[in-house]
Amino acid sequence: MDFSVAVDELRAGEPVAFPSDANTLQFASALDAQDPINLRDQFILPTRASLKKKALNGTIPAVSNSPSSDDDTACIYFVGNSLGAQPKAIRKCLDAQLETWASIGVNGHFSDMEDSPLTSWQDMAEDCAKKSADIVGANPSEIVIMNTLTINLHLMMASFYKPEGKRNKIILEWKPYTIESQIRWHGLDPAETMVQIQPNEDYYISTEEILATIDKHADETALLLLPGIQFYSGQLFDMKRITAHAKAKGIVVGWDLAHAAGNVELYLHDWNVDFACWCTYKYINAGPGSIAGAFVHEKHGKVDFSAGTQTWQFRDRLAGWYGHDKRTRFNMDNKFQPTVGAGGYQVSNPSAIDLASLTGALSVFAQTKMKTLRSKALLLTAYAEHLLNKILVDKPGAFRIITPKNPLERGTQLSVLLKEGLLDDVSRDLEAAGVICDKRKPGVIRVAPVPLYCTFTDVWKFMDVLRNTLTN
Numbered sequence: 001m002d003f004s005v006a007v008d009e010l011r012a013g014e015p016v017a018f019p020s021d022a023n024t025l026q027f028a029s030a031l032d033a034q035d036p037i038n039l040r041d042q043f044i045l046p047t048r049a050s051l052k053k054k055a056l057n058g059t060i061p062a063v064s065n066s067p068s069s070d071d072d073t074a075c076i077y078f079v080g081n082s083l084g085a086q087p088k089a090i091r092k093c094l095d096a097q098l099e100t101w102a103s104i105g106v107n108g109h110f111s112d113m114e115d116s117p118l119t120s121w122q123d124m125a126e127d128c129a130k131k132s133a134d135i136v137g138a139n140p141s142e143i144v145i146m147n148t149l150t151i152n153l154h155l156m157m158a159s160f161y162k163p164e165g166k167r168n169k170i171i172l173e174w175k176p177y178t179i180e181s182q183i184r185w186h187g188l189d190p191a192e193t194m195v196q197i198q199p200n201e202d203y204y205i206s207t208e209e210i211l212a213t214i215d216k217h218a219d220e221t222a223l224l225l226l227p228g229i230q231f232y233s234g235q236l237f238d239m240k241r242i243t244a245h246a247k248a249k250g251i252v253v254g255w256d257l258a259h260a261a262g263n264v265e266l267y268l269h270d271w272n273v274d275f276a277c278w279c280t281y282k283y284i285n286a287g288p289g290s291i292a293g294a295f296v297h298e299k300h301g302k303v304d305f306s307a308g309t310q311t312w313q314f315r316d317r318l319a320g321w322y323g324h325d326k327r328t329r330f331n332m333d334n335k336f337q338p339t340v341g342a343g344g345y346q347v348s349n350p351s352a353i354d355l356a357s358l359t360g361a362l363s364v365f366a367q368t369k370m371k372t373l374r375s376k377a378l379l380l381t382a383y384a385e386h387l388l389n390k391i392l393v394d395k396p397g398a399f400r401i402i403t404p405k406n407p408l409e410r411g412t413q414l415s416v417l418l419k420e421g422l423l424d425d426v427s428r429d430l431e432a433a434g435v436i437c438d439k440r441k442p443g444v445i446r447v448a449p450v451p452l453y454c455t456f457t458d459v460w461k462f463m464d465v466l467r468n469t470l471t472n
């Protein structure tokens with residue numbers, strides 16, 4: 001099968017016709033031989049042996065090229081939708097940061113060290129913003145690296161959720177405390193102001209349904225805040241079309257990109273999104289709880305200096321000293337002069353250790369393009385779907401895939417809803433075979449073959465284990 005021909009079909013939203021030998025290991029290997037990325041070696045994947053570890057012993061899992069037992073082979077790591085695998089580059093960046101701090105102490109704030117993969121601490125957030133630009137489709141000055149995802153959603157809502165009179169509703173898809181508490185904090189009643197779009201019985205929300213909801217509540221809606229990808233079903237929303245529709249009705253648009261950043265192609269600037277927030281521990285691989293990112297469209301990051309130094313005009317926000325222009329930040333003169341762009345939304349001094357991790361993770365993305373990653377993801381996911389459907393031929397009704405069939409309506413994740421009572425057995429067998437994927441009770445396994453470090457062979461092996469579990 002020709003890799004790029006298949007990708008072109010998927011990009012056109014068409015299903016790929018896999019050949020009759022697609023369920024063989026040879027076929028999977030042949031697709032791996034055409035992998036346009038080849039960055040797997042830059043990650044440390046747990047092995048079956050390392051997964052059993054109960055105490056630290058100073059070793060890092062090493063994958064043997066000629067393993068004496070299955071224990072020395074890399075696990076099938078299909079859980080990048082929850083926590084990405086560790087890029088080797090992170091250790092180098094953390095070492096550099098620790099050496100800098102130990103060697104020059106406080107001077108690390110302003111000193112660039114030769115031969116370091118890092119900039120001075122003061123410039124690291126901006127440097128990470130620059131390196132994230134291609135991932136989210138933004139100008140570097142529209143990105144701020146700070147805090148964690150939920151905190152950033154709160155900060156963005158503080159600036160962008162401006163209920164006025166009857167225009168006070170938020171259109172949303174899920175019901176997190178984040179939005180509910182913002183509404184209460186404004187003294188409003190969530191029951192009256194939250195417009196929740198519900199999935200149908202197939203866990204699907206059509207674009208038409210979203211657009212109709214916008215139309216229905218347009219005059220009363222202050223904010224539309226949706227996830228780019230739905231965490232449970234893996235559905236990817238048509239962010240471009242939804243944003244354009246809501247903006248045309250005067251609604252502010254924000255996106256929660258937890259499951260979309262580093263997974264699918266995003267063009268936040270061109271789509272005219274007002275703000276977006278994402279975490280970096282899933283598809284961006286910066287480590288558990290790592291520092292997050294936010295996008296603020298350039299039109300909201302403007303600072304108007306024309307009225308003189310006492311009356312700078314800029315969008316209201318919850319501010320802090322690290323949002324102050326770097327050139328005068330340390331004058332501490334009590335006159336907030338925001339950095340132009342998203343950097344003006346920075347509040348606190350960001351952790352240099354966190355930024356070092358993210359720098360390492362982003363150095364992997366610098367070696368490829370989101371377009372290339374997405375191409376491989378489209379085919380990997382289609383291949384996983386094909387093999388799942390083959391299992392269903394032998395074992396009808398054992399599960400159903402609740403992620404949309406249309407390749408343009410999903411990222412790398414396929415959510416497999418197992419027949420009642422199967423989850424525990426399937427989980428046990430997957431674990432025993434060295435497969436790591438995410439399980440959601442009562443019966444969903446979320447399978448995410450992330451293109452940076454997963455292979456077609458991984459997909460084949462995963463399906464082999466699943467088939468054996470279900471058919472034996």
Ligand SMILES: Cc1ncc(COP(=O)(O)O)c(C=O)c1O
Nearest residue numbers: 148149150151227231256258279
């Ligand atoms: C869609 C979505 N939003 C928000 C969050 C919360 O992220 P955090 O705990 O990093 O604030 C998550 C976590 O996985 C998520 O999946």
